[in-house]
Structures are given as C-alpha cells and as structure tokens.
Amino acid sequence: MEEGKMDENEWRYHGEGNKSLVVAHAQRCVVLRFLKFPPNRKKTSEEIFQHLQNIVDFGKNVMKEFLGENYVHCGEVVQLPLEFVKQLCLKIQSERPESRCDKDLDTLSGYAMCLPNLTRLQTYRFAEHRPILCVEIKPKCGFIPFSSYVTHEMKHKVCRYCMHQHLKVATGKWKQISKYCPLDLYSGNKQRMHFALKSLLQEAQNNLKIFKNGELIYGCGDARSPVADWRELAHHLKPFFFPSNGLASGPHCTRAVIRELVHVITRVLLSSSDKGRVGALRPGLRGPRVCEASPFSRSLQRQGKNTPERSGLPKGCLLYKTLQVQMLDLLDIEGLYPLYNRIERYLEEFPEQRKMLQIDGPYDEAFYQKLLDLSTEDDGTVAFALTKVQQYRVAMTAKDCSIMIALSPSLQDTSSDQRPVIPSSRSRLAFSVSVLDLDLKPYESIPHQYKLDSKIVNYYSKTVHAKDDAVVPTRLKESEDCTLVLHKV
Ligand SMILES: O=P(O)(O)O[C@@H]1[C@@H](OP(=O)(O)O)[C@H](OP(=O)(O)O)[C@H](O)[C@H](OP(=O)(O)O)[C@H]1OP(=O)(O)O
C-alpha cells in the first residue's frame, strides 16, 4: 500500500459489524478494516496499534493452526495518513446503517488492517471479466453444551441460537424468528443443511449476506430493515446457475435457481482441505446432535422419527474445524465463570501478574500450546483457571466468526484455474472458502456473557417454552413441510 498516495475517492463503504468498519478499494482486491469505538471511549494510538497487531498475531499463531493455512487471511497492520482517514470517514458516513452509528470509526490513530477483499478473491488468476458471487454465513454456535456445570435443563435440549432468537425478537433486534438452527447446518446431513440454508435465505438477519462482484446484493445492509426478495436474488444468480428445469423466468425458475445455490453452497461447505492441526483438538464429549427447537427436528418428530440420519461433517471441512474450536468451550459459561472469578481474585492481589498471564497477549506459539490442554479436572490452581478462560475466549471467537464462500465460473481449461471446482447446471464453478472476524473475544466480556446466558435461557423458559407446551408454535404449523419450505415470490 502506497500510503503517501492514499485517495479516499478510490475507496467505498463495504460493511461493518459491532467492532469494525470495512472499506473496499474500487479496483484492487483489498479492504481496510478500521476499529470502531463508542464516542468518548478514545484509546491511544499505541493501544490501537497493539490491538490490531494482536488480531494479526492471533490469526497467524492460533487460528491458522486450528483452521488451516488456506482458510485464514491474517492481513497486516498499516499506518495511513490521518487526513486520508478523516476524509474517508466523512465520505462514507451517509452510507452507514443507522443501527451501527452508535460507534465511531477510529480516525485518530491512523492504524487499520489491510486484508484481501474476500468478496472478490482472485487468488488464482481469475479472468477479470468473470463474475464473482460470494456468500457470507455467520453460522454461530453449532453444538449443545455437554458440560456437567450446566444448571438449566433447557440448555441441554435447545441450542443457544434458537433460544436467543426469542429474546432478540422481544427486544426488537429482529422482526421475526428465524427457522435457521446452527445444528442443522453443522449436521453434515445434506437435507438438514439445505433446510438451514433456505432458512437463512428466508430470514437472513446478520447471518447471511450475498455479494456479487464485491457489491452486497442480498442480506442485511441495515440490521433493522432486511430485504428478502428472492426474485431479484434469482435474477442476480442466473449467470451462475441456469435453472435445471429449463425455465428462464417465473416463480418456478426462481425456486430452481435458489435451490441450485443451496445445493452448491452445501457441497462447498462439505468440501475438505487437509491442512490445519485440528486433530490436536478432540474434546471427546458431545451434546445432543439435534436441537429440539429446530423446525426440522420437530417435523421429524411429528413423523415419528426421533433423530435424523447421522451424517457428520467430513473432518477436513471448515465447518468441522470451526466446530472443534467452538467446543473448546468445555465447561460452558456456567462452569467457566467461577474460574474467571478465581483469576480476578488473583489479579486483585497480584495486579503486576496480568502481563505474565498473557491475558492481553502476546498471542504467540506459547499461548497456542496452552490451548491444547483439554483436561477438565480442576486442581484449584490459577493456571487451570487461566487455560479454561483462554480456551473459552477462543471458542467464543469461533462461535462468532463468518465463513466466506467465493464462487466464479471456471474456465474449461482447468490448468489455468487451480482452485477446486464444483459442477453447477450452468457451468463449473471454481470456489474458495475463507473465514473472517477472528478477533479474540476480550477477557472483560466474560461477566457479560454470564449474565446474557442466564437472560436468554430464563426468557426462553418462562415465555416460549411455557407457551409451547400449551399451543403449537406459530413458527411451525402442522401443514409445513420443512424440507421444502420455499419463500413465495
Ligand atoms: O453474544 P451474541 O451471540 O449475541 O453475539 C454477538 C453478535 O450478535 P448476534 O448474536 O450475532 O446477533 C454481535 O453481532 P451484531 O453486532 O449484533 O451484528 C457481535 O458479533 C458480538 O461480538 P462483539 O461484541 O462485537 O465482539 C457478538 O457477541 P459475542 O458474544 O460473540 O461477544
């Protein structure tokens, strides 16, 4: 990056989350990722540099090890001219969703991360004119806790995502409950995965975005005003998936194109890359494979089938690896919180030890090695508490990351396209899979997680489950066939 020649007009607003804002270069396949902070919570430039460097180091030394070289793009910290950042901030302000404007872009430090633009990933000499489709999925936590510290029985039956949905709707974050259940996506069972992906397409919330040639074409621009127009989406998808039923327009064509998308994404998600040392992580215990709140499993229950066919994920695929990292949450927040308190008490007595405990980094090889200790026998030491707390932070990071799938028509001549390909009705699609938002969750957020967990479960138990016993839930009427739920257009 030639910092002296930075021109804000060459960059455009790309997207943002709760903690960072991303701008994309108009021509080159790179993005800048800036940190965001609540107004008045200003950090020093040195603190911001260190925070960003920690993100890069954590990606390199921990997440690349767990998830594999090919899936993780760590980027680098760059220093930008302050005038450029100031002008850029002014330029993009009007494009920011209102719901994200409670935090301001950091314009004072001049530091940002420079990363490949994963929505336009051109790693292997793509022909410039070839369209690129990119599907971003934030799958969230894919397992039901198996820890014996769990006190709420409901947590052994219903997954956190499905419970949280009800609280989110009650607090106005989203308008309606999604039929998506992460356990369906992580099941490895194609039928369940198709159902999960269709559910995401029906109610994207912040779990699904689709980009075409780097532009957001589907999913949430603004968290509070999602648009779900399948006809328009199908129109965008036609260069990639010509409907196999031969129809060029109309609702049947739309549905056929969407179905193709779902099938291709499922195949890509099940594809494997052998890299990554996730073999080192074998939590062993597993909770139930099915969430009782998932409309898919409810539908099976009604048909008298209690558990769907076992499929399981192939060991090399990104979903499998991500799930293994999520399962580093061995004790659940209920078992973890007392250990956090043990560290807090220790730090009260020996505040100078914080650095030595590596709570705020460095996230180096030594930090990674300690994460591999999966023992759950508490010997009462601070060392044990620390290992479990750090594993929990890493697990929470994997529960909140996103998966980016880039698809592009492949040339017939395979020698010029080294990426793996997947057949579709229109052409063969070269694809790449990456993971993003791998910022280690802060130590300080543990008390918040503890409170939130209890709030989610209590709300679900008191309101939803009580009602559930009495009446059939509105989200799943008897007539609904879960395997074929398609949005009417
Ligand atoms: O707690 P959750 O499950 O609601 O997850 C938060 C996300 O909400 P979601 O459930 O995806 O709607 C939340 O996403 P949104 O800002 O709501 O889009 C953030 O990703 C948040 O992470 P952080 O505090 O920014 O590091 C996430 O918080 P963490 O719990 O991952 O720290």
Ligand SMILES: Nc1ncnc2c1ncn2[C@@H]1O[C@H](COP(=O)(O)OP(=O)(O)OP(=O)(O)O)[C@@H](O)[C@H]1O
């Ligand atoms: N390298 C990248 N290439 C393309 N798009 C990206 C890249 N990194 C981030 N984005 C886009 O920017 C959005 C926000 O980025 P990111 O998820 O890192 O923000 P965040 O604030 O850390 O998220 P969260 O709300 O989960 O804390 C992503 O959802 C994605 O659409």
